[in-house]
Amino acid sequence: MFVPDQLVVYPAQGVGKVERLESQVVGGAEAEFYIVRILSNNVTLMVPVKNAVNVGLRALCSAEEGQKILDSLQDRSDFTGYTGQNWNRRYREYSEKLKSGSLEDVAYVLKELLLIGKDKELSFGERRLLEQSMGLITLELAHALDTTQEDVKARIEVFFEDVLHPEENPE
Structure with a gap:
């Protein structure tokens, strides 16, 4: 209730x-x-x-759950890499995860799309899903962690600095 x-x-x-x-x-x-x-x-x-x-x-998730989600975004050990699965199939899978309402599913989609984007250009639909998942995660975590949406987004961007700004992080 x-x-x-x-x-x-x-x-x-x-x-x-x-x-x-x-x-x-x-x-x-x-x-x-x-x-x-x-x-x-x-x-x-x-x-x-x-x-x-x-x-x-x-x-809304608790502050503790929110911190666990942030920690899970930082952990890349569960990412198997871009498998070559076609974008249409990924799009359907990710759309279903976003509709599930599960914060873990939304975090999964965000992390996958950010990391796939490191290896290949995302389709228009995938970019929209990336924006949607980022918005969903950052707003909920901002309320749960008593901070701003911009702060949460900045924290996530630090985790994916090598993906979002590869020219600044030569391998």
Whole structure:
């Protein structure tokens, strides 16, 4: 159960604030809805209370979980390298991960795309997914770690300095 003013995360949309609970008659039956305003774009969503968990609405991660996500981004031991898998298949896989609502899945997509981009140019769709995953991660971690989105992005960029600015880091 979420309460007004609580920060929550809606899959693929990001961090939102529960503005209120509202009852409405839908199909002749009364239903309760969370009214959630997404912080990044001011879109307001109506999420059925009974279905909130099924659609992936979840509480904001804790500071400890946020730090673990940052640590996981820095750790490249699980990256197997660019496998040559076609961009369309990767795009579908990554889109599904972003829709899952799992912060770990979003971090996985971000790390994979940043590291794949080191070896080859990302497609337009992959660049959009990279931007989306960066936005989702940085906004949630900024709230969880009580800092700014810019600070979190700067921390992540330090982890991937060799990828984002290869000319400054000759091998």
